[in-house]
Amino acid sequence: MSLTTLMQHFLTGISLGGAYALIAIGYTMVYGILRLINFAHGDIFMMAGYFMIFAMSSLPWEISIPIVIAATILLGFAIERTAYAPLRTAPRMSVMISAIGVSYLLQNLATYLFSALPRPYPEIPFLKRIFQIGSVSASLVTFLTPVVAILLVWGLTQLINHTKVGMAMRAVSKDFETSKLMGIKINTVISVTFVIGSALAAVGSILYFTDRMSVNPFSGTLPGLKCFVAAVLGGIGSVPGAMVGGFVIGMFETALVAAGESTFSDAFTFALLIVMLLFRPTGLFGEKTTDKV
Amino acid sequence: MKKTRNLILSLITAALLVYGLTVLEAHRFQQGMLYSVMQKSAILAIAAVSMNLLNGFTGLFSLGQAGFMALGAYTTAILTIPTGKITGVYYMDGISSGIIAFKTFLDGAPGWLQTAYPFLALIAGGLVAAGFAALIGMPILRLKSDYLAIATLGFSEIVRAVIASPELNTVTNGSYGLKSIPKLGSIVTTFLIAAACISTIVLLIKSSYGRAFKAIREDEIAAEAMGINLMKHKNLAFVISSFFTAIAGGMLAMFMQSIDSSTFKISMTYDILLIVVIGGIGSVTGSVLSAFLVTAAKEWWLRFFDTPLTIGTFQVPLLRTGFRMVVFSVLLMVVVLFYRRGLMGTNEFSWDFFWKKRGAAATGGVGRDK
Numbered sequence: 001m002s003l004t005t006l007m008q009h010f011l012t013g014i015s016l017g018g019a020y021a022l023i024a025i026g027y028t029m030v031y032g033i034l035r036l037i038n039f040a041h042g043d044i045f046m047m048a049g050y051f052m053i054f055a056m057s058s059l060p061w062e063i064s065i066p067i068v069i070a071a072t073i074l075l076g077f078a079i080e081r082t083a084y085a086p087l088r089t090a091p092r093m094s095v096m097i098s099a100i101g102v103s104y105l106l107q108n109l110a111t112y113l114f115s116a117l118p119r120p121y122p123e124i125p126f127l128k129r130i131f132q133i134g135s136v137s138a139s140l141v142t143f144l145t146p147v148v149a150i151l152l153v154w155g156l157t158q159l160i161n162h163t164k165v166g167m168a169m170r171a172v173s174k175d176f177e178t179s180k181l182m183g184i185k186i187n188t189v190i191s192v193t194f195v196i197g198s199a200l201a202a203v204g205s206i207l208y209f210t211d212r213m214s215v216n217p218f219s220g221t222l223p224g225l226k227c228f229v230a231a232v233l234g235g236i237g238s239v240p241g242a243m244v245g246g247f248v249i250g251m252f253e254t255a256l257v258a259a260g261e262s263t264f265s266d267a268f269t270f271a272l273l274i275v276m277l278l279f280r281p282t283g284l285f286g287e288k289t290t291d292k293v
Numbered sequence: 294m295k296k297t298r299n300l301i302l303s304l305i306t307a308a309l310l311v312y313g314l315t316v317l318e319a320h321r322f323q324q325g326m327l328y329s330v331m332q333k334s335a336i337l338a339i340a341a342v343s344m345n346l347l348n349g350f351t352g353l354f355s356l357g358q359a360g361f362m363a364l365g366a367y368t369t370a371i372l373t374i375p376t377g378k379i380t381g382v383y384y385m386d387g388i389s390s391g392i393i394a395f396k397t398f399l400d401g402a403p404g405w406l407q408t409a410y411p412f413l414a415l416i417a418g419g420l421v422a423a424g425f426a427a428l429i430g431m432p433i434l435r436l437k438s439d440y441l442a443i444a445t446l447g448f449s450e451i452v453r454a455v456i457a458s459p460e461l462n463t464v465t466n467g468s469y470g471l472k473s474i475p476k477l478g479s480i481v482t483t484f485l486i487a488a489a490c491i492s493t494i495v496l497l498i499k500s501s502y503g504r505a506f507k508a509i510r511e512d513e514i515a516a517e518a519m520g521i522n523l524m525k526h527k528n529l530a531f532v533i534s535s536f537f538t539a540i541a542g543g544m545l546a547m548f549m550q551s552i553d554s555s556t557f558k559i560s561m562t563y564d565i566l567l568i569v570v571i572g573g574i575g576s577v578t579g580s581v582l583s584a585f586l587v588t589a590a591k592e593w594w595l596r597f598f599d600t601p602l603t604i605g606t607f608q609v610p611l612l613r614t615g616f617r618m619v620v621f622s623v624l625l626m627v628v629v630l631f632y633r634r635g636l637m638g639t640n641e642f643s644w645d646f647f648w649k650k651r652g653a654a655a656t657g658g659v660g661r662d663k
Binding site for chain 1: 352455623
């Protein structure tokens with residue numbers, strides 16, 4: 001393999017990893033606070049893809065992007081309020097089933113509204129511009145994705161570590177009950193978490209689908225699961241961890257596809273998850289937890 | 294007295310059911326929809342009850358059902374495709390010589406073995422899945438609730454990817470899928486197998502193992518303190534559940550006659566989960582009842598949601614392809630959010646229920662002790 005192809009694959013991998021990182025953050029934040037695998041997150045990401053198709057059909061991209069982000073935030077917020085908030089005191093299995101139910105609903109709704117056939121994703125001209133560095137060429141989105149991911153993660157860590165809302169988030173994820181007693185408005189904090197997660201999923205969706213060119217009702221399932229794996233890999237609850245996990249999964253996947261083993265690239269992700277859970281269940285950056293009676 | 298009465302009632306119901314099924318078997322061409330819905334429901338009932346054994350009775354939230362069904366379905370299918378048709382099925386890459394040798398050996402086997410063979414193939418599928426479950430159970434059952442869910446989900450996806458991989462083309466026919474799988478006798482056979490599987494699970498739940506499972510569900514640490522070997526019992530539940538799930542998978546393969554790896558996507562697991570949730574997590578009769586209700590509603594009664602309807606000049610809105618599944622998902626959400634107990638909660642059906650009501654009325658409303 002020549003250096004050029006290697007660089008090309010590296011760029012593809014890091015770009016995919018950036019998109020994964022943005023989605024993984026949504027998982028890791030929700031899990032950190034609610035101890036819930038938000039199975040619907042992958043489908044929120046898929047819906048953001050459809051929102052973009054509809055926004056771009058009549059509006060220029062400069063206006064479409066904020067609209068898509070706003071619509072996705074609204075969707076995430078609505079899901080949290082209707083499907084998760086009523087189950088705050090329910091057993092964890094019920095909440096998880098509710099999450100699976102939302103995912104099922106969103107997929108079926110998308111199939112009903114937009115049909116199961118893949119829809120072409122609109123092209124954003126400036127993202128598609130081809131750049132040439134030496135002998136390696138790639139579109140702008142490939143270079144932009146990791147940069148956007150890293151910038152957003154940096155911003156998010158600032159928010160979590162240096163603002164009042166961030167402090168509340170950290171408190172809630174440490175101890176739900178106590179932070180309630182301290183006067184933290186739990187529901188607001190949870191809503192903020194979903195808003196941030198959905199916004200990042202919308203950005204991730206724009207970057208991911210611009211490279212993939214089409215959206216179908218099930219195109220959120222597998223990326224969603226992989227990003228959850230990425231979140232576990234980085235240590236669930238940790239935002240920088242989710243970013244690192246996203247990049248690792250994206251790079252490995254691209255490497256396997258490049259090696260001609262594309263059928264096993266999905267299987268590999270899950271095998272990685274199982275191995276990770278066995279040897280280091282808290283992930284690369286996770287905190288140790290202890291069992292209490 | 295009560296026991297005899299219940300036994301007689303159960304026997305009468307069973308006899309009526311068998312009679313009804315025989316009649317249905319005779320009229321299967323006129324009643325095609327009822328026939329296939331009943332058969333599919335019985336198969337899904339096995340899968341739902343085995344999922345319930347794990348999720349409802351042992352408290353292990355596993356989402357690997359589709360993977361184990363795929364293992365069972367592929368094993369059964371490969372073992373039962375007739376020798377004459379097998380080269381036609383594997384037309385792309387040819388077939389592994391081991392399978393051919395086994396098939397030729399089998400054609401020379403005595404008659405009784407040939408008769409029992411489809412059932413042995415089902416059991417073989419179950420054993421393969423049970424073997425895998427034992428293998429992966431050791432490590433992954435140490436994981437806590439949601440991690441277990443995602444790990445089993447991952448396992449199920451790995452199984453699917455491996456089955457579809459080109460490397461296994463001569464065994465599983467890769468992504469082309471298998472067809473010409475022979476049907477399994479009459480509908481009565483399907484129901485008998487389902488009854489046998491479900492009653493085995495019920496007996497297990499009622500045994501001391503079942504009580505240990507429930508103890509683990511309620512509180513792992515307390516159960517361990519009571520002297521229950523956690524790993525042993527979790528493994529046992531996982532292996533047994535996978536065994537019966539795979540039998541359901543094998544029967545599904547025989548029912549559908551052609552399968553491919555996309556049959557066993559995650560949505561298959563979700564469909565079974567939907568049945569379990571609607572029936573009531575922790576109720577065997579709930580799962581069985583809901584397997585029939587959900588399948589009939591989905592495949593038959595609610596079909597009209599998918600076809601546009603015009604009354605006079607009025608076009609009824611919303612009705613078009615896909616609406617049925619939207620209704621179904623909304624229904625699932627309503628059950629999850631407002632009727633978390635499902636149809637049966639954790640109760641089981643019993644004949645006493647009909648009698649007790651009357652008895653309670655006679656003694657002035659006292660007596661519903663449960």
